Amino acid sequence: MREKLIYTLGILGTLVMVYNLHTIFLDLPDEAMQGAVYRILFIHVPAVINAFTFLAVALCTSVAFLATKKFIYDSISVACIEVATAFMLVNLVTGSIWGRNQWGIWWTWDLRLTSMLICFLLYLGYLLMRPAITEPTQRATMSAFISIFAFADVPLVIMAIRLPNVRTQHPGPVLETGNLAPAFVPPFLLGMLALFLIGSALVLVRLHQETSRREIDSIRRELHAV
């Protein structure tokens, strides 16, 4: 059942992505100012929106773990954070490549870019910290605290281009301001759906790994006890 769901989500996500790439590359016209390179937007923005969605889930499950001490919540947190970190890396790398073409530089230390980099590094730290703590309850508790603390950076990333008195080189929000041409909206939304389906499949794979790991730990303890 679980495997079927993973394959269904993965295949569906891939199909939506292939269809969407066809539309992006063959049907959409070039943008007047940027030319062809604006198409990076269709993977750059959906990657970060999905990353933040998974991070919000991880925040809820981290709080749930601290409240209930049930390890399933810790497993969901780590699964979501690992996938979100990969998506944040996609966002940072594609943004940097777009910036090199449009601004002439790979990177600039403005609020949006810096807060995004810090967000990525915080969650990377979470993933690197976990194997260092061997005791499961201590590891899960520490992870939950770091996950909650790290999420504080997410609103800052979102608000960085919306605050009135902050000058940033990053373009402003496109969806809610209506700055995105109507023809660009469907591929943008399909890009988000494709990455969400693929991301969900990856979260389920990672969740299964965590469950198997806990089983391995309990068998090992059993064997040591004998």
Added chain:
Amino acid sequence: MDPTAIITNLKFLFYGYSAAFIVLLGFVILLVRRSRRIDQELTRLKSLVENK
């Protein structure tokens, strides 16, 4: 837009999507390899318990 700028634009578009898919594919490969390792370890431990 002049032809040089169009080619540069396409080049960076190619770099952008290539980088995105390399990161995603790399992550998928990492997950698959880890899954295989965990499954092998679980099978080994289960057979160890059965033999005891």
